Amino acid sequence: MYMFLPFLTAFIGLVLVWFQKRLAGLTVLAITVAILLVWFRFHATDHLNISL
Secondary structure, rough: OOOOEEEEEHHHHHHHHHHOOHHHHHHHEHHHHEHHHHHHHHHHHOOOOOOO
């Protein structure tokens, strides 16, 4: 369920960019990337045994 958050923030960011709110959209998309990086850092290294 918590992995729905990056998809939601990416969608909100793309909608903001579509409506010419470029700075707000890029900020939300940066938050999306940060969420994915944190997820890969903890989940992938601990649970999936992938060395990053």
